[in-house]
Amino acid sequence: MKRRYFLLFIMLLFCGVEYVFPQAKIIEITVKMNDKKNFTKDPLSGAEVFGFYDVSKAARTAKRLKTDVTFVPRDGEDFDEFQTTDAEGVCEMLLPPIGAVVVRPAMGDPVIKNVDGKLKLEVLIDADVGKSLKEVTTTAKKLRMNKPRPSRRFGNRKTVGPWPFIIFPNQTRDDARTGLAPIVTVLEDGDTFMIARPFIKDGKNYQQTQKRRMGYDEKNDPLTAYRSDKFMQTREEDTIMFGLMLYPIDVKKHYRVNATQWFENYHTVYSSDSVCLDEGYDLEPMRFLEYDLMQMPINMDRYKRKGRREMMQDKRELNLNFMVGKAELDPADSLNFLQLNQLKEDLARYADDDEAGIYGIEVHGQASPDGGIAINQRLCHQRSEYLKSEIAAAFPKLRSVMKASASVAGWEDVARLLEEDSLMDYANEVKEIIASNKNTQVQERKIRALPYYDMIKEKILPRLRVVDFSFSYFTNRVRTPEEVYEKYLTDPGYRSGKKLKPYEFYYLFRMIKEPAELEVLAKEALKSVKDDDNRKPWPLAAYILGQCYLQRDTSDAKLFEPYLDWSRAGMATPELQKKGFGGNLLGWVNDEAIVSSYITHLCKVGDYYMADSVAVNLLPDDPRFYMTKRFLDCLNGMYNDPEVRDTVAATSMMNKVVLYAAQDDPDTDNEVFHRQALYLLQNDTVHFNPEDPKVLYMIATLRFRLDAENKTAKVYTEDHFQFDEFFEPSLEDPTRDTWGYPRQDWGYPMIQCCQKDERFLKYMLYDGEFNEQYRTAFMKVWKKLKGEKDKDKEDNLKTDETILQ
Amino acid sequence: MKRFLLLIFLFMALGASQLRAQLIAVKTDALWDCAMVPNLGIELVTGERTSVGLSAFGSKNPWGKDISLVAVMPEFRYWFSGRPMNKHFVGLAALGTNYDIVWGKKILNGDAVGLGLTFGYSFFLSSHWSLECYGSFGAVYYKLDRGYTTDLYSNAMMQTHGYALVPFKLGVSFSYIIK
Numbered sequence: 001m002k003r004r005y006f007l008l009f010i011m012l013l014f015c016g017v018e019y020v021f022p023q024a025k026i027i028e029i030t031v032k033m034n035d036k037k038n039f040t041k042d043p044l045s046g047a048e049v050f051g052f053y054d055v056s057k058a059a060r061t062a063k064r065l066k067t068d069v070t071f072v073p074r075d076g077e078d079f080d081e082f083q084t085t086d087a088e089g090v091c092e093m094l095l096p097p098i099g100a101v102v103v104r105p106a107m108g109d110p111v112i113k114n115v116d117g118k119l120k121l122e123v124l125i126d127a128d129v130g131k132s133l134k135e136v137t138t139t140a141k142k143l144r145m146n147k148p149r150p151s152r153r154f155g156n157r158k159t160v161g162p163w164p165f166i167i168f169p170n171q172t173r174d175d176a177r178t179g180l181a182p183i184v185t186v187l188e189d190g191d192t193f194m195i196a197r198p199f200i201k202d203g204k205n206y207q208q209t210q211k212r213r214m215g216y217d218e219k220n221d222p223l224t225a226y227r228s229d230k231f232m233q234t235r236e237e238d239t240i241m242f243g244l245m246l247y248p249i250d251v252k253k254h255y256r257v258n259a260t261q262w263f264e265n266y267h268t269v270y271s272s273d274s275v276c277l278d279e280g281y282d283l284e285p286m287r288f289l290e291y292d293l294m295q296m297p298i299n300m301d302r303y304k305r306k307g308r309r310e311m312m313q314d315k316r317e318l319n320l321n322f323m324v325g326k327a328e329l330d331p332a333d334s335l336n337f338l339q340l341n342q343l344k345e346d347l348a349r350y351a352d353d354d355e356a357g358i359y360g361i362e363v364h365g366q367a368s369p370d371g372g373i374a375i376n377q378r379l380c381h382q383r384s385e386y387l388k389s390e391i392a393a394a395f396p397k398l399r400s401v402m403k404a405s406a407s408v409a410g411w412e413d414v415a416r417l418l419e420e421d422s423l424m425d426y427a428n429e430v431k432e433i434i435a436s437n438k439n440t441q442v443q444e445r446k447i448r449a450l451p452y453y454d455m456i457k458e459k460i461l462p463r464l465r466v467v468d469f470s471f472s473y474f475t476n477r478v479r480t481p482e483e484v485y486e487k488y489l490t491d492p493g494y495r496s497g498k499k500l501k502p503y504e505f506y507y508l509f510r511m512i513k514e515p516a517e518l519e520v521l522a523k524e525a526l527k528s529v530k531d532d533d534n535r536k537p538w539p540l541a542a543y544i545l546g547q548c549y550l551q552r553d554t555s556d557a558k559l560f561e562p563y564l565d566w567s568r569a570g571m572a573t574p575e576l577q578k579k580g581f582g583g584n585l586l587g588w589v590n591d592e593a594i595v596s597s598y599i600t601h602l603c604k605v606g607d608y609y610m611a612d613s614v615a616v617n618l619l620p621d622d623p624r625f626y627m628t629k630r631f632l633d634c635l636n637g638m639y640n641d642p643e644v645r646d647t648v649a650a651t652s653m654m655n656k657v658v659l660y661a662a663q664d665d666p667d668t669d670n671e672v673f674h675r676q677a678l679y680l681l682q683n684d685t686v687h688f689n690p691e692d693p694k695v696l697y698m699i700a701t702l703r704f705r706l707d708a709e710n711k712t713a714k715v716y717t718e719d720h721f722q723f724d725e726f727f728e729p730s731l732e733d734p735t736r737d738t739w740g741y742p743r744q745d746w747g748y749p750m751i752q753c754c755q756k757d758e759r760f761l762k763y764m765l766y767d768g769e770f771n772e773q774y775r776t777a778f779m780k781v782w783k784k785l786k787g788e789k790d791k792d793k794e795d796n797l798k799t800d801e802t803i804l805q
Numbered sequence: 806m807k808r809f810l811l812l813i814f815l816f817m818a819l820g821a822s823q824l825r826a827q828l829i830a831v832k833t834d835a836l837w838d839c840a841m842v843p844n845l846g847i848e849l850v851t852g853e854r855t856s857v858g859l860s861a862f863g864s865k866n867p868w869g870k871d872i873s874l875v876a877v878m879p880e881f882r883y884w885f886s887g888r889p890m891n892k893h894f895v896g897l898a899a900l901g902t903n904y905d906i907v908w909g910k911k912i913l914n915g916d917a918v919g920l921g922l923t924f925g926y927s928f929f930l931s932s933h934w935s936l937e938c939y940g941s942f943g944a945v946y947y948k949l950d951r952g953y954t955t956d957l958y959s960n961a962m963m964q965t966h967g968y969a970l971v972p973f974k975l976g977v978s979f980s981y982i983i984k
Binding site (some may be wrong): 174205208209210211212213214265266267 | 828849850851852875886887890891902929931932982
C-alpha cells in the first residue's frame with residue numbers, strides 16, 4: 001500500500017510540471033556574446049538565465065531588472081526557473097512552449113526571448129553591453145520628416161498624439177513665431193468637424209519684445225493660452241508637442257487632421273503651409289476585446305407602487321402655446337396637441353375606470369406680466385375656459401366638477417426665474433426696478449429698456465405662460481395581480497398600457513417576460529408614472545425599458561441620466577435614498593442597477609470614456625464591479641498597466657491575444673507580447689478557430705507588424721499576399737527557413753479573412769496598422785481575385801445554361 | 806537756451822496727456838560715462854514703430870580739464886523692425902548746449918543748437934534690457950565767444966557765430982525698460 005502511494009507520489013512529482021503545462025519540454029538555451037566588430041559569437045559562461053512559464057511575468061521581471069538596480073528576483077514570485085550557463089554557454093530548463101527566458105548580462109539591460117514552441121534558443125548579448133564605455137558624444141544627422149501618424153481610437157473617442165512636430169533648423173528663428181492650427185474633417189464626406197485649438201511656439205526675442213509694443217497687454221492676447229513656455233532658437237531644431245482629443249465622434253466615421261503651419265515675424269506671416277497630421281487611419285487595439293460588463297438586477301422593492309383605496313391628487317403643468325391675443329391653441333405647434341392628448345390619456349385612466357373616478361378638477365392659467373395686467377387677466381381667463389371646454393368635450397361627465405381660474409405673474413417672478421438660472425446680476429437689476437417703481441406700467445417700460453430684454457422675452461417670459469391642471473381622483477378597490485393580468489390579456493387599453501395605474505404597472509413588470517410587450521408597458525409607464533419626488537419619471541420603467549432596448553441590440557443612455565447625482569461622485573457609497581426637508585422620500589439616486597445599466601448602454605454606443613467616468617465616480621469600490629472597471633480601463637487605453645493586462649487577459653484566450661497584441665509601453669520590450677500573441681493564434685487550435693475571420697485579421701496584423709521587415713518599401717509585391725508554397729520551415733525555428741528568413745506571405749491571412757467576411761475589408765482599409773503600400777498591394781490582389789471569381793461565376797452560369805439547353 | 810529748454814518741456818507736457826500704457830525706458834551712454842560726462846536719457850514708446858526720447862548730459866572739469874558743459878538732446882526714433890526698442894532705427898535729433906571750455910590757451914564760451922540724423926541698432930538682451938549702438942550727424946548753429954588766457958590787457962572776447970556740420974553723438978547705450 002505504502003509502495004503504491006510512494007510510486008504515485010513519484011509520478012506526480014515528475015509529471016507535476018507537465019500536468020500544469022501539458023506541453024512543457026526541456027529547452028536548450030545558448031547564450032553568446034555577439035561581437036559585431038569582429039563578427040564573432042563567443043559562448044558566454046556564467047550568465048544568469050531566468051525561465052518563465054508566462055511571458056507577462058517575464059516582461060514584468062525584465063522591466064524591474066532594467067529599472068531597479070537593487071532588485072533581487074525571488075524564486076516563484078519573480079521567476080519560475082533559474083540556471084547559469086556552463087563553459088559552452090549552454091543551460092537547460094523545463095519550460096512550456098508559451099514561456100520565455102530572460103538573460104541578465106553582467107552589465108547592460110536584460111534580454112528577453114520567447115520560447116514560441118522551439119526546443120533550442122539562442123540568446124545574443126551585444127559585446128559592447130558587457131563592457132563599461134567611457135562617455136562619448138556623437139553628433140549624427142538624420143533626415144527627418146513630419147509624417148502623418150495613425151491615432152488611437154476607443155469607441156467614440158480618438159486621441160491624436162501626443163507626439164512632437166518638428167521645426168527644422170532652417171525654419172527656427174528667435175525673432176519669429178510659429179504655429180499649428182489644426183482642422184479636423186470627416187474622411188467620408190470632407191465636412192469640417194472641428195477647428196481645434198492652435199499650438200504656438202515663439203522665439204525668445206519675439207515673445208519678450210511683444211511687451212514693448214504700444215498698448216500691448218498679454219491678458220488680451222487670445223493666443224497666450226496656447227503658447228509653449230519654451231522658446232525656439234535660431235537655426236536649432238525644435239519641436240511643438242502636438243496632441244488632440246476628439247470626443248465625442250461618430251463611431252461609423254473616420255476623421256482626418258490637417259493643419260496650417262505658419263511662421264510670422266514682427267510684421268507679417270512670411271511662410272504658410274498645409275500639413276497633414278493624421279490621414280484618418282486609426283489604431284483600434286481593443287476592436288476584438290470580448291467584454292462582459294456586470295449587469296446588476298434591480299431591486300424592484302425600492303420602486304414598489306402599492307394599490308390602495310385612496311383619494312389622491314395629481315397635477316400636470318402644461319406649457320401651451322396660444323395664438324397671440326387669442327384664446328386658441330396655435331395649430332402650428334404640434335407640442336400643444338401632444339400635451340393635451342397626454343393629459344386626456346392620464347384622465348382616462350381614472351375617468352373611464354369602473355373602479356375609480358375623478359371628483360375635482362382645477363384649471364389655473366397664468367400669463368406673463370408683459371402687455372398689461374388687465375388684458376392679460378382677461379386673456380388668461382379665456383384660455384383657462386378654453387382648456388376647460390376641451391376637457392369637457394372629451395369627458396362630458398367631468399364638466400360639473402371643473403373650475404377655471406387665472407392670474408398674471410408679476411415681474412418678481414421674472415426676477416425669481418433669472419435667479420434660478422444663475423443670472424444674479426440681471427435678477428438684481430430687475431428687483432431694483434421693481435423696488436423703485438410701484439407702477440407696473442413703469443416697471444414694464446424700464447424692464448423693456450434693459451439691453452438683455454430680448455433674452456428675457458425669449459427664455460423667461462414663456463415659462464410664466466403656463467396652465468396648471470390639478471385633478472383629484474379616487475380608486476375604490478385594489479385589483480389583485482391575477483386580475484390585473486386577466487385585464488391585460490383581455491382589455492386592449494390595458495395591453496397598450498394606457499389604462500394602467502402605477503401599481504398595475506408594477507404587477508405586470510413582475511409577470512410579463514416577453515421583451516416586446518415589456519417595452520410597450522415600460523414606455524407608457526415612463527410617461528405617466530412619476531418617481532417619489534413627483535418630478536422624474538419612474539426609475540423602474542426606465543430600467544426595464546433600457547433592458548428591452550439592450551435585448552433588441554439598441555440603446556438609449558439618456559434614459560438613466562435623471563437618476564444620477566454627480567455631487568456624490570467619489571463617495572464610498574454613491575447610492576442614496578434622498579429625503580426632503582420634512583423627511584419625505586424623494587427616491588433613489590445612483591442605484592447600482594441603474595448605474596451599471598447606464599454603463600452598458602454607453603458602451604453599446606462606443607462611449608467608453610463616459611462609461612469609465614461613471615464607473616469610477618458612481619460605482620462603489622466593490623469587488624463586484626472590479627472586472628467592469630478593468631474592462632473599462634482596457635477600453636480606454638490603459639491596457640499597458642500590468643494589473644489591468646493580466647486581469648483581463650485571464651478572462652479568455654481571445655482577450656489574452658488582444659491585450660498582448662495591443663501592448664505599446666515605451667519602457668517595455670513589447671515584441672515579446674506580440675510574438676506570444678501570434679504564436680497562440682497560429683498554434684492554439686483548441687481556443688482559436690483558424691477559419692474565424694477575427695483570428696485571421698489578427699494574424700495578418702501581427703505578421704505585418706513582425707514579419708514585414710521593410711516598412712519603408714515603396715511598393716509591396718503581390719507575392720506577399722499569396723500563399724508561399726515554397727517555404728520550408730527549419731527544425732529549430734518553424735517560423736523561419738533554413739536560411740533564417742521568415743515567410744513572405746504575411747499579407748495572405750488578410751486575403752483569407754476578407755474572403756470569409758467582406759466587412760473586414762473596411763476595417764483593414766481604415767486601420768492605422770497598415771501603410772498605404774500595403775493597402776495598394778492588397779487591393780491589387782483583391783481585385784484580381786474578385787475578377788477571377790466573377791469570371792468563374794459567369795463561366796458556371798454559362799455551363800449551367802448549356803446543360804439546361 | 807532757456808527758451809529752447811522750455812519748448813522741449815512744453816512738447817513733452819503735451820505728449821504726456823496721451824500717456825496710457827506706454828513703455829518707458831531709462832538709458833545711459835556708456836562711452837560718455839567713461840569719458841566722465843554723466844548722462845541720462847528717457848525714452849517713451851509712442852507707436853508700433855516710433856518712440857521719443859530726451860537725453861541730458863553735463864560735465865564740470867572732467868579729467869581735470871577746465872571744461873563745463875550742459876546739453877539736452879530730444880530725439881524722435883523710427884524703428885524698422887516693427888517693434889519699438891528692437892533692432893534697426895533711424896532718428897531725428899535736436900541738440901541744445903551751453904559750453905565753457907579752456908583748451909590750452911584758448912577760451913571757448915558759447916551756445917549751440919542743431920538738428921541731426923541718428924542711425925543705430927538695438928540688441929535685445931532680456932525683457933527689460935537692451936544695448937543700443939548708434940551714431941548721429943547733423944548741423945548746428947553756434948554762437949561763440951573766443952578768447953585767450955594770455956590776454957592780460959582786455960576781457961573782450963571775439964564773438965563769432967555760424968553753422969557747422971558736426972557729429973552729434975556716437976554711443977553705446979544701456980537701456981532699461983521700466984514698464
